[in-house]
Amino acid sequence: MTPRPSPLALRPREAAAALGISERKLWSLTQAGDVPHGKLDRVTLYPVAALEDWLARRADKDKEVSE
Numbered sequence: 766m767t768p769r770p771s772p773l774a775l776r777p778r779e780a781a782a783a784l785g786i787s788e789r790k791l792w793s794l795t796q797a798g799d800v801p802h803g804k805l806d807r808v809t810l811y812p813v814a815a816l817e818d819w820l821a822r823r824a825d826k827d828k829e830v831s832e
Contacts, residue, residue, distance in 0.1 A: 773813060774803070780811035784820070 775783060781791040794800040801815035 771813070774810035775813060775816070777809055777811070780816065783813075784816065 772779075777788055777791060777795075781788045784791065786794075791800065795802050795809065800811070801819050802809055802811050804810070
């Protein structure tokens with residue numbers, strides 16, 4: 766059986782779980798324009814690569830503040 770390819774984007778429930786936050790918190794961040802996302806028709810999608818980059822930048826920013 767061929768391994769399933771990694772997804773390029775996640776639906777809200779999957780993205781929230783991957784980030785370790787609630788769907789409500791993810792929606793709040795989405796509405797504020799803080800988290801990278803896109804729309805495909807009526808579906809909100811969260812590109813995996815953009816989420817990883819966003820999270821790394823947030824971690825670096827938080828690290829600078831604490832130093």
